[in-house]
Amino acid sequence: DQQVKQNSPSLSVQEGRISILNCDYTNSMFDYFLWYKKYPAEGPTFLISISSIKDKNEDGRFTVFLNKSAKHLSLHIVPSQPGDSAVYFCAASGPGNQFYFGTGTSLTVIP
Protein backbone atom coordinates (compact mmCIF):
# COMPACT_ATOMS: atom_id res chain seq x y z
CA ASP A 1 0.00 0.00 0.00
CA GLN A 2 1.51 3.29 -1.12
CA GLN A 3 1.27 5.71 1.78
CA VAL A 4 2.84 8.57 -0.10
CA LYS A 5 1.68 9.31 -3.61
CA GLN A 6 2.82 11.58 -6.37
CA ASN A 7 0.16 11.32 -9.02
CA SER A 8 1.98 13.23 -11.72
CA PRO A 9 4.85 11.17 -13.10
CA SER A 10 6.16 14.03 -15.17
CA LEU A 11 5.95 17.79 -15.50
CA SER A 12 7.32 20.21 -18.08
CA VAL A 13 7.74 23.88 -17.32
CA GLN A 14 9.21 26.78 -19.22
CA GLU A 15 12.34 28.34 -17.77
CA GLY A 16 11.51 31.25 -15.49
CA ARG A 17 8.02 29.98 -14.72
CA ILE A 18 6.82 28.33 -11.55
CA SER A 19 7.06 24.57 -11.08
CA ILE A 20 4.52 23.00 -8.73
CA LEU A 21 5.02 19.42 -7.65
CA ASN A 22 2.32 17.73 -5.63
CA CYS A 23 2.30 14.94 -3.09
CA ASP A 24 -0.47 13.24 -1.13
CA TYR A 25 -0.22 10.97 1.86
CA THR A 26 -2.59 8.71 3.72
CA ASN A 27 -1.01 8.14 7.13
CA SER A 28 -2.10 10.75 9.66
CA MET A 29 0.83 9.76 11.89
CA PHE A 30 3.33 11.33 9.52
CA ASP A 31 4.74 14.46 11.11
CA TYR A 32 7.66 15.40 8.93
CA PHE A 33 7.84 15.78 5.21
CA LEU A 34 10.75 16.19 2.87
CA TRP A 35 11.47 16.74 -0.76
CA TYR A 36 14.41 15.12 -2.47
CA LYS A 37 15.92 15.71 -5.83
CA LYS A 38 17.43 12.84 -7.73
CA TYR A 39 19.55 12.56 -10.83
CA PRO A 40 19.85 9.24 -12.67
CA ALA A 41 22.10 6.65 -11.01
CA GLU A 42 22.61 8.83 -7.95
CA GLY A 43 21.15 8.79 -4.47
CA PRO A 44 18.53 11.38 -3.65
CA THR A 45 19.75 14.68 -2.27
CA PHE A 46 17.80 16.51 0.35
CA LEU A 47 16.09 19.66 -0.86
CA ILE A 48 13.70 21.07 1.70
CA SER A 49 11.57 19.85 4.58
CA ILE A 50 8.59 20.87 6.67
CA SER A 51 7.30 19.85 10.05
CA SER A 52 3.62 19.16 10.61
CA ILE A 53 3.41 22.13 12.96
CA LYS A 54 4.00 24.46 10.02
CA ASP A 55 2.15 25.03 6.81
CA LYS A 56 4.91 26.69 4.83
CA ASN A 57 8.68 26.60 4.64
CA GLU A 58 10.75 28.62 2.22
CA ASP A 59 14.36 28.28 1.17
CA GLY A 60 15.47 30.45 -1.70
CA ARG A 61 13.61 29.46 -4.83
CA PHE A 62 12.00 26.49 -3.12
CA THR A 63 8.87 26.63 -0.99
CA VAL A 64 7.01 23.70 0.48
CA PHE A 65 3.38 24.00 1.49
CA LEU A 66 1.60 21.57 3.79
CA ASN A 67 -2.14 21.12 4.07
CA LYS A 68 -2.66 18.66 6.89
CA SER A 69 -6.42 18.49 6.62
CA ALA A 70 -6.10 17.45 3.00
CA LYS A 71 -2.99 15.35 3.64
CA HIS A 72 -1.34 17.18 0.81
CA LEU A 73 1.96 18.92 0.30
CA SER A 74 3.45 20.72 -2.62
CA LEU A 75 6.81 22.01 -3.71
CA HIS A 76 7.02 25.29 -5.57
CA ILE A 77 10.11 26.23 -7.52
CA VAL A 78 10.25 29.76 -8.77
CA PRO A 79 11.78 30.77 -11.05
CA SER A 80 12.44 27.38 -12.58
CA GLN A 81 15.85 26.82 -14.11
CA PRO A 82 17.09 24.13 -16.53
CA GLY A 83 19.34 22.79 -13.79
CA ASP A 84 16.22 21.96 -11.81
CA SER A 85 15.40 19.21 -14.28
CA ALA A 86 15.46 16.02 -12.25
CA VAL A 87 13.18 13.56 -10.51
CA TYR A 88 11.66 14.90 -7.33
CA PHE A 89 10.54 12.61 -4.55
CA CYS A 90 8.47 13.59 -1.60
CA ALA A 91 8.91 11.60 1.55
CA ALA A 92 7.11 11.37 4.84
CA SER A 93 8.28 10.32 8.23
CA GLY A 94 6.49 9.45 11.40
CA PRO A 95 7.26 7.57 14.59
CA GLY A 96 10.08 5.15 13.91
CA ASN A 97 12.31 7.44 11.88
CA GLN A 98 11.59 5.64 8.64
CA PHE A 99 10.92 7.42 5.43
CA TYR A 100 8.25 6.54 2.95
CA PHE A 101 8.78 7.88 -0.50
CA GLY A 102 6.40 8.85 -3.23
CA THR A 103 6.96 7.49 -6.70
CA GLY A 104 8.58 10.64 -7.97
CA THR A 105 7.82 13.33 -10.49
CA SER A 106 10.18 13.95 -13.35
CA LEU A 107 10.53 17.67 -13.89
CA THR A 108 11.80 19.06 -17.15
CA VAL A 109 12.54 22.75 -17.34
CA ILE A 110 12.60 23.90 -20.93
CA PRO A 111 15.11 26.64 -21.75
Added chain:
Amino acid sequence: GAVVSQHPSWVICKSGTSVKIECRSLDFQATTMFWYRQFPKQSLMLMATSNEGSKATYEQGVEKDKFLINHASLTLSTLTVTSAHPEDSSFYICSAPPTGWGSVTQYFGPGTRLLVL
Protein backbone atom coordinates in the same frame (compact mmCIF):
# COMPACT_ATOMS: atom_id res chain seq x y z
CA GLY B 1 28.50 18.40 5.26
CA ALA B 2 27.68 14.90 6.32
CA VAL B 3 28.64 12.25 3.80
CA VAL B 4 27.51 8.70 3.33
CA SER B 5 29.48 6.48 1.01
CA GLN B 6 28.60 3.19 -0.61
CA HIS B 7 30.90 0.57 -1.99
CA PRO B 8 30.93 -0.69 -4.62
CA SER B 9 29.12 1.81 -6.80
CA TRP B 10 28.59 -0.76 -9.52
CA VAL B 11 28.74 -4.54 -9.43
CA ILE B 12 28.04 -7.29 -11.92
CA CYS B 13 27.80 -10.85 -10.71
CA LYS B 14 26.70 -14.25 -11.88
CA SER B 15 23.43 -15.74 -10.78
CA GLY B 16 23.78 -17.71 -7.57
CA THR B 17 26.63 -15.71 -6.11
CA SER B 18 26.44 -13.38 -3.12
CA VAL B 19 27.19 -9.69 -3.21
CA LYS B 20 28.05 -7.45 -0.29
CA ILE B 21 27.31 -3.74 -0.36
CA GLU B 22 28.80 -1.43 2.23
CA CYS B 23 27.31 1.77 3.55
CA ARG B 24 29.53 4.07 5.56
CA SER B 25 28.91 7.33 7.32
CA LEU B 26 32.14 9.20 6.86
CA ASP B 27 32.00 12.02 9.37
CA PHE B 28 29.22 11.14 11.76
CA GLN B 29 27.92 8.20 13.73
CA ALA B 30 24.69 6.49 12.87
CA THR B 31 23.06 3.95 15.14
CA THR B 32 20.45 3.43 12.47
CA MET B 33 20.81 3.11 8.73
CA PHE B 34 18.23 2.39 6.12
CA TRP B 35 18.43 0.34 2.97
CA TYR B 36 16.34 1.15 -0.07
CA ARG B 37 15.86 -0.40 -3.43
CA GLN B 38 14.80 1.32 -6.59
CA PHE B 39 13.51 -0.27 -9.72
CA PRO B 40 13.49 1.68 -12.95
CA LYS B 41 10.81 4.34 -13.00
CA GLN B 42 9.68 3.41 -9.54
CA SER B 43 10.01 4.91 -6.12
CA LEU B 44 12.66 4.16 -3.57
CA MET B 45 11.29 1.29 -1.56
CA LEU B 46 12.41 0.87 2.01
CA MET B 47 13.78 -2.63 2.47
CA ALA B 48 15.01 -2.68 6.04
CA THR B 49 16.24 -0.70 8.97
CA SER B 50 19.73 -1.54 10.13
CA ASN B 51 20.36 -1.15 13.84
CA GLU B 52 23.81 -1.08 15.36
CA GLY B 53 24.15 -3.85 17.88
CA SER B 54 20.86 -5.54 17.16
CA LYS B 55 18.96 -7.29 14.42
CA ALA B 56 17.72 -5.45 11.39
CA THR B 57 14.05 -4.76 10.94
CA TYR B 58 12.70 -5.80 7.57
CA GLU B 59 9.76 -4.36 5.70
CA GLN B 60 6.92 -6.63 4.77
CA GLY B 61 7.71 -8.72 1.73
CA VAL B 62 11.48 -8.44 2.05
CA GLU B 63 13.21 -11.78 2.60
CA LYS B 64 15.55 -11.40 5.54
CA ASP B 65 17.42 -14.58 4.66
CA LYS B 66 18.11 -13.27 1.21
CA PHE B 67 19.05 -9.73 2.13
CA LEU B 68 21.37 -10.06 5.09
CA ILE B 69 22.07 -6.87 6.97
CA ASN B 70 24.84 -6.36 9.48
CA HIS B 71 25.39 -3.10 11.30
CA ALA B 72 28.92 -3.79 12.46
CA SER B 73 29.74 -0.39 13.91
CA LEU B 74 28.36 3.10 14.31
CA THR B 75 29.68 4.00 10.87
CA LEU B 76 29.17 0.85 8.83
CA SER B 77 26.23 -1.20 7.67
CA THR B 78 26.42 -3.95 5.08
CA LEU B 79 23.78 -5.47 2.87
CA THR B 80 24.53 -8.90 1.46
CA VAL B 81 22.39 -10.15 -1.37
CA THR B 82 22.67 -13.91 -1.07
CA SER B 83 22.27 -16.26 -4.01
CA ALA B 84 21.55 -13.34 -6.27
CA HIS B 85 19.26 -13.79 -9.25
CA PRO B 86 18.56 -11.54 -12.22
CA GLU B 87 15.41 -10.21 -10.57
CA ASP B 88 17.61 -8.82 -7.80
CA SER B 89 19.20 -6.47 -10.30
CA SER B 90 18.42 -3.02 -9.04
CA PHE B 91 19.77 0.20 -7.57
CA TYR B 92 20.40 -0.10 -3.83
CA ILE B 93 20.67 3.02 -1.71
CA CYS B 94 21.41 3.44 1.97
CA SER B 95 20.68 6.38 4.17
CA ALA B 96 21.57 7.40 7.68
CA PRO B 97 20.31 9.95 10.16
CA PRO B 98 23.17 11.30 12.25
CA THR B 99 22.84 10.10 15.81
CA GLY B 100 21.91 12.85 18.18
CA TRP B 101 20.83 15.28 15.49
CA GLY B 102 17.20 14.41 15.80
CA SER B 103 15.37 12.05 13.56
CA VAL B 104 14.51 14.16 10.59
CA THR B 105 17.65 14.53 8.54
CA GLN B 106 18.69 11.67 6.34
CA TYR B 107 21.86 11.57 4.34
CA PHE B 108 21.79 9.27 1.39
CA GLY B 109 24.58 7.28 -0.10
CA PRO B 110 25.24 7.53 -3.81
CA GLY B 111 23.77 4.13 -4.46
CA THR B 112 25.02 0.78 -5.75
CA ARG B 113 23.87 -0.58 -9.04
CA LEU B 114 23.69 -4.36 -9.06
CA LEU B 115 23.40 -6.35 -12.24
CA VAL B 116 22.95 -10.09 -11.90
CA LEU B 117 23.60 -12.05 -15.07
